Amino acid sequence: xxxxxxxxxxxxxxxxxxxxxxxxxxxxxxxxxxxxxxxxxxxxxxxxxxxxxxxxxxxxxxxxxxxxxxxxxxxxxxxxxxxxxxxxxxxxxxxxxxxxxxxxxxxxxxxxxxxxxxxxxxxxxxxxxxxxxxxxxxxxxxxxxxxxxxxxxxxxxxxxxxxxxxxxxxxxxxxxxxxxxxxxxxxxxxxxxxxxxxxxxxxxxxxxxxxxxxxxxxxxxxxxxxxxxxxxxxxxxxxxxxxxxxxxxxxxxxxxxxxxxxxxxxxxxxxxxxxxxxxxxxxxxxxxxxxxxxxxxxxxxxxxxxxxxxxxxxxxxxxxxxxxxxxxxxxxxxxxxxxxxxxxxxxxxxxxx
Amino acid sequence: xxxxxxxxxxxxxxxxxxxxxxxxxxxxxxxxxxxxxxxxxxxxxxxxxxxxxxxxxxxxxxxxxxxxxxxxxxxxxxxxxxxxxxxxxxxxxxxxxxxxxxxxxxxxxxxxxxxxxxxxxxxxxxxxxxxxxxxxxxxxxxxxxxxxxxxxxxxxxxxxxxxxxxxxxxxxxxxxxxxxxxxxxxxxxxxxxxxxxxxxxxxxxxxxxxxxxxxxxxxxxxxxxxxxxxxxxxxxxxxxxxxxxxxxxxxxxxxxxxxxxxxxxxxxxxxxxxxxxxxxxxxxxxxxxxxxxxxxxxx
Numbered sequence: 001x002x003x004x005x006x007x008x009x010x011x012x013x014x015x016x017x018x019x020x021x022x023x024x025x026x027x028x029x030x031x032x033x034x035x036x037x038x039x040x041x042x043x044x045x046x047x048x049x050x051x052x053x054x055x056x057x058x059x060x061x062x063x064x065x066x067x068x069x070x071x072x073x074x075x076x077x078x079x080x081x082x083x084x085x086x087x088x089x090x091x092x093x094x095x096x097x098x099x100x101x102x103x104x105x106x107x108x109x110x111x112x113x114x115x116x117x118x119x120x121x122x123x124x125x126x127x128x129x130x131x132x133x134x135x136x137x138x139x140x141x142x143x144x145x146x147x148x149x150x151x152x153x154x155x156x157x158x159x160x161x162x163x164x165x166x167x168x169x170x171x172x173x174x175x176x177x178x179x180x181x182x183x184x185x186x187x188x189x190x191x192x193x194x195x196x197x198x199x200x201x202x203x204x205x206x207x208x209x210x211x212x213x214x215x216x217x218x219x220x221x222x223x224x225x226x227x228x229x230x231x232x233x234x235x236x237x238x239x240x241x242x243x244x245x246x247x248x249x250x251x252x253x254x255x256x257x258x259x260x261x262x263x264x265x266x267x268x269x270x271x272x273x274x275x276x277x278x279x280x281x282x283x284x285x286x287x288x289x290x291x292x293x294x295x296x297x298x299x300x301x302x303x304x305x306x307x308x309x310x311x312x313x314x315x316x317x318x319x320x321x322x323x324x325x326x327x328x329x330x331x332x333x334x335x336x337x338x339x340x341x342x343x344x345x346x347x348x349x350x351x352x353x
Numbered sequence: 354x355x356x357x358x359x360x361x362x363x364x365x366x367x368x369x370x371x372x373x374x375x376x377x378x379x380x381x382x383x384x385x386x387x388x389x390x391x392x393x394x395x396x397x398x399x400x401x402x403x404x405x406x407x408x409x410x411x412x413x414x415x416x417x418x419x420x421x422x423x424x425x426x427x428x429x430x431x432x433x434x435x436x437x438x439x440x441x442x443x444x445x446x447x448x449x450x451x452x453x454x455x456x457x458x459x460x461x462x463x464x465x466x467x468x469x470x471x472x473x474x475x476x477x478x479x480x481x482x483x484x485x486x487x488x489x490x491x492x493x494x495x496x497x498x499x500x501x502x503x504x505x506x507x508x509x510x511x512x513x514x515x516x517x518x519x520x521x522x523x524x525x526x527x528x529x530x531x532x533x534x535x536x537x538x539x540x541x542x543x544x545x546x547x548x549x550x551x552x553x554x555x556x557x558x559x560x561x562x563x564x565x566x567x568x569x570x571x572x573x574x575x576x577x578x579x580x581x582x583x584x585x586x587x588x589x590x591x592x593x594x595x596x597x598x599x600x601x602x603x604x605x606x607x608x609x610x611x612x613x614x615x616x617x618x619x620x621x622x623x624x625x626x627x628x629x630x631x632x633x634x635x636x637x638x639x640x641x642x643x644x645x646x647x648x649x650x651x652x
Binding site for chain 1: 388441444445446447448449450452454455456457458460461462463464465466470571579582583586618620621623624627630631632634635638640
């Protein structure tokens with residue numbers, strides 16, 4: 001497969017930005033802030049995975065966090081030391097309470113389990129279009145949550161699953177995020193990605209030139225699930241304690257808002273959105289806890305972060321529905337600006353039929 | 354036999370609730386192509402209006418707070434249309450859907466910030482809590498009323514959609530909105546009526562949900578509307594008869610599983626139902642009554 005130089009250039013620019021954030025945190029930040037940056041990297045990987053599916057297929061995806069939950073619990077069950085399982089997970093089915101895999105096997109195992117689930121869900125998903133497809137992804141998220149919550153023998157149910165070996169580091173997460181950008185870009189600008197985007201704009205025309213939409217959608221679905229499973233594994237191996245509510249609507253809203261506000265049709269949009277929303281989120285969290293500002297004690301306001309995410313989405317949709325960045329990638333900004341200067345008319349977009 | 358009849362009534366009232374909500378979603382979707390994720394918040398708003406009516410205006414008679422809930426839901430639906438959804442009416446469906454989704458998050462969290470995280474109690478009329486005994490059958494009044502009101506509302510809606518100008522215009526708008534406008538009917542009026550009806554149906558559902566729960570909390574609208582969405586998809590998204598059939602089908606499925614599943618796996622009920630629906634959709638992606646869109650048509 002040949003990779004276009006423009007893709008490499010754009011990925012390099014975004015990758016540099018991410019690496020800069022990661023390494024400056026590693027060098028200068030305190031552990032607490034490093035933790036925030038780690039979570040940001042995980043969220044970024046989630047948003048990239050979401051972009052792979054949503055941006056190329058134009059189907060809103062509410063179920064992505066379900067895959068993350070499956071992967072996180074899978075790696076937790078596989079890798080948690082037997083000593084801890086004896087007290088925490090004594091009644092696990094399939095003899096899992098007596099198993100402790102090294103990460104070298106547990107991580108690929110967890111990813112494989114997630115991808116198998118994604119495979120079967122994907123078979124149903126690709127046959128749906130438009131709104132029913134979106135509702136189906138939402139139903140998937142609920143199913144995963146219900147199972148995590150009720151399969152107490154395997155997941156400890158609503159109680160926290162603790163004792164997961166803490167092995168992930170900020171540098172790993174940063175590296176994966178950088179690679180993730182490259183993969184998402186390569187997919188978007190590959191033959192498949194272009195065909196997929198074409199088919200989401202006009203299914204009939206795309207089919208007429210031989211694009212197999214369902215197959216391509218399936219590919220995007222699986223690649224997206226791969227991103228999410230990696231994010232889930234990273235998350236579990238960093239925080240060490242997980243519970244079903246870590247993988248439910250809160251994270252779904254947050255990552256969706258990130259993608260939408262940045263612009264879901266480009267990888268650049270995903271990265272920019274993740275950064276912008278994360279910055280705003282930290283400010284909102286600060287205010288939510290009722291800090292003292294210049295002598296005034298602000299009241300605690302539970303729900304302010306949720307309010308902020310909702311407002312981000314609403315204003316994004318009302319005033320800039322293509323997101324901050326829009327459908328163009330970072331290297332195309334530069335290119336289109338140059339073009340705009342050369343041709344005064346500047347109508348680089350195709351006229352609407 | 355008695356047990357069966359009682360479960361049948363359960364299914365009918367639960368299915369009725371889903372049908373009311375699914376109908377509201379389907380009406381708005383069929384007319385303006387909006388997937389109203391904020392529909393659940395109409396229930397919540399209805400609930401809070403009832404709570405405030407008691408708290409602020411000291412309405413004592415529980416019978417009087419029922420219409421307050423319904424009217425608040427209608428008013429709020431029309432308000433949302435004007436403030437939030439009119440700006441994105443011409444936008445692609447995804448934009449409108451995400452807009453509604455954002456509105457829903459904002460409303461939930463506003464309730465958290467301004468009213469509080471805890472559920473607020475709302476008194477229920479005593480006669481609603483009574484049982485009617487027929488022979489050895491014990492039937493709660495709430496359920497009888499819910500089943501009755503649902504069927505009544507659906508019948509009225511059918512009459513309305515068939516016999517009034519605006520009703521016919523709404524059905525026509527589902528096929529081709531531009532032609533409706535060429536016939537000299539105001540688009541705003543059609544859309545506003547659609548929202549008002551969806552608010553009315555959500556308000557009716559809200560009254561019964563409140564009677565059963567006895568309290569209102571910021572996230573109470575979410576689960577019923579998620580179920581209603583699923584019901585609408587099962588029936589065929591955008592089809593009004595489909596929404597009703599899907600609603601009742603889902604209600605019957607839930608009650609059947611509830612009654613037959615052993616308690617050790619009862620928690621998985623929704624997972625079973627959604628998986629069964631996934632299999633159904635594998636064979637009939639357009640739902641029970643949905644029409645397969647012409648290939649390439651925007652959905």
